[in-house]
Amino acid sequence: MSHAASSSSIAFAAGSLPGLEADLIAIPWFEGEPASAIEGLDAATAGEVGRAIAAGEFQGKPYEMFWAPIGAGTWRAKRVAILGAGRRDAADGDITRKLASAAGHVARQKRVGRMAFLVRSGGDYAELVQAAAEGLTLADFHGGSYKTKEAAPAAPPTWTIAADGAIDAVRLEHAVERGRILGECTNLARGLANEPGNTLTPREFAARATRLAADAGVATEVLDEKQIAELGMGLLLGVARGSSEPPRLMVFRHDPPGAPKTPVLGLVGKGITFDTGGISIKPADGMERMKDDMAGGAAVACAMRAIALLGTPIRVVGVVPATENMPGGRAIKPGDILKSAEGKTVEVTNTDAEGRLILGDGLWYARKLGATHLVDVATLTGAVIVALGKLTSGLFGTDTFVEQVRRVANRAGDRSWPMPTFDDYMEQLKSEIADFTNTGGRAAGSITAALFLKEFTGGLPWVHMDIAGTAWADDAKPYMPKGATGVAVRTLASLALDFAGSLET
Ligand code: BES
Ligand code: MN
Numbered sequence: 001m002s003h004a005a006s007s008s009s010i011a012f013a014a015g016s017l018p019g020l021e022a023d024l025i026a027i028p029w030f031e032g033e034p035a036s037a038i039e040g041l042d043a044a045t046a047g048e049v050g051r052a053i054a055a056g057e058f059q060g061k062p063y064e065m066f067w068a069p070i071g072a073g074t075w076r077a078k079r080v081a082i083l084g085a086g087r088r089d090a091a092d093g094d095i096t097r098k099l100a101s102a103a104g105h106v107a108r109q110k111r112v113g114r115m116a117f118l119v120r121s122g123g124d125y126a127e128l129v130q131a132a133a134e135g136l137t138l139a140d141f142h143g144g145s146y147k148t149k150e151a152a153p154a155a156p157p158t159w160t161i162a163a164d165g166a167i168d169a170v171r172l173e174h175a176v177e178r179g180r181i182l183g184e185c186t187n188l189a190r191g192l193a194n195e196p197g198n199t200l201t202p203r204e205f206a207a208r209a210t211r212l213a214a215d216a217g218v219a220t221e222v223l224d225e226k227q228i229a230e231l232g233m234g235l236l237l238g239v240a241r242g243s244s245e246p247p248r249l250m251v252f253r254h255d256p257p258g259a260p261k262t263p264v265l266g267l268v269g270k271g272i273t274f275d276t277g278g279i280s281i282k283p284a285d286g287m288e289r290m291k292d293d294m295a296g297g298a299a300v301a302c303a304m305r306a307i308a309l310l311g312t313p314i315r316v317v318g319v320v321p322a323t324e325n326m327p328g329g330r331a332i333k334p335g336d337i338l339k340s341a342e343g344k345t346v347e348v349t350n351t352d353a354e355g356r357l358i359l360g361d362g363l364w365y366a367r368k369l370g371a372t373h374l375v376d377v378a379t380l381t382g383a384v385i386v387a388l389g390k391l392t393s394g395l396f397g398t399d400t401f402v403e404q405v406r407r408v409a410n411r412a413g414d415r416s417w418p419m420p421t422f423d424d425y426m427e428q429l430k431s432e433i434a435d436f437t438n439t440g441g442r443a444a445g446s447i448t449a450a451l452f453l454k455e456f457t458g459g460l461p462w463v464h465m466d467i468a469g470t471a472w473a474d475d476a477k478p479y480m481p482k483g484a485t486g487v488a489v490r491t492l493a494s495l496a497l498d499f500a501g502s503l504e505t
């Protein structure tokens with residue numbers, strides 16, 4: 001399956017709208033704004049914009065769109081689309097990102113050649129410009145397809161971001177480039193997570209994901225089943241036993257010259273390339289969805305790429321254990337005991353709770369690589385979907401670090417919310433025969449999963465992000481097609497930047 005390996009550049013235009021060369025200018029429009037909000041627009045559309053607003057044909061509700069031709073001899077652009085942006089006091093980076101993406105999707109559908117998107121002034125303008133660049137780039141994603149009779153997707157428009165805020169052109173050009181990189185890396189993660197289990201085996205996943213990162217200058221390594229055994233990773237090996245595909249462990253290192261020794265951010269991603277549940281097999285209905293059970297691993301790999309492309313001046317290590325979870329003659333069985341690389345023993349009461357097993361060994365390895373702060377990302381539990389639905393990822397871990405990740409994630413457009421991790425929940429993982437079990441029953445299922453992971457964090461500051469609900473969109477939205485969302489890529493990369501930023505002070 002093909003997807004764009006790198007996105008096209010985005011031009012930045014400061015200054016007057018009338019002089020802007022484009023086939024379409026998309027202009028976000030807030031509820032209740034008069035036609036005069038954008039100087040000269042009503043005249044350039046021969047009164048069409050004013051008429052549509054006066055008649056209530058266009059009200060500025062989110063994602064509403066009104067197109068009008070631009071009269072010859074007025075503005076240079078050919079057409080304008082005003083785009084409902086909702087209430088002005090609710091405007092932020094998130095809505096800007098979504099509006100830019102929605103405009104970009106429509107422009108692609110309508111085969112627009114050159115599209116300009118106006119970033120309306122407000123708040124932190126560079127942040128809005130960055131979000132717009134992310135949104136346009138996100139619209140530049142072709143889900144990929146194995147259909148044999150489908151025409152190739154139309155080339156995306158060439159994008160321009162037009163500014164009407166206070167202009168510091170150099171700063172804003174940097175913001176555009178940052179947004180483009182973050183959008184591109186999100187798209188790469190979406191491409192990986194959309195890929196079926198038979199094409200994206202653990203070996204293929206490791207090859208593609210390390211390639212993406214290595215191309216950006218990240219040092220990468222792929223450990224095979226022998227090396228994994230030498231490290232004593234009994235949890236990862238245990239999950240892999242049921243499969244005829246061997247497991248892999250991806251390692252990523254971003255170690256820029258001159259970076260301080262600490263902090264070392266350690267990113268760990270769940271890389272189950274297909275989750276049947278193993279011997280505790282899942283029902284057939286909907287099981288095809290479990291091809292995206294490596295979305296956390298893809299997010300880590302693609303965030304490593306972004307971190308390198310952004311020139312982030314701190315050290316970051318990434319670890320992605322990858323395997324299938326299959327039933328088979330050699331598969332682990334409920335009641336089996338596994339020994340982790342750290343030495344802790346686990347009674348596997350349910351083979352479908354495999355993500356926490358492989359992450360246990362992954363977290364240990366990130367510590368071994370020198371991580372001082374740990375963040376893991378995983379499609380870990382159905383229970384987090386019950387708790388938070390499909391819009392919000394669950395955050396678990398040490399309080400102040402959770403707070404930092406929450407702030408960064410919400411700005412990056414990955415909605416996240418903290419969940420409790422009281423030690424008492426650990427009682428649900430009590431085992432008669434091993435240090436603990438791998439499942440704690442239905443109650444608080446996403447929390448007991450997090451407490452299992454905590455056993456492997458060595459007391460370091462740690463955040464677990466459960467993306468089981470947010471990694472996959474069941475329905476298309478104006479700003480996003482169905483399928484893999486690329487959640488957490490922008491959060492992880494922005495978190496590394498946030499670490500670097502707080503060092504400067
Ligand atoms: N990959 C699943 C979690 C999942 C469920 C992701 C639905 C996306 C959508 C995970 O490996 C799993 O099977 N978890 C079990 C754990 C249970 C056996 C304790 C679950 O949530 O049912
Ligand atoms: Mn499972």
Ligand code: ZN
Nearest residue numbers: 272275293355
């Ligand atoms: Zn799983």
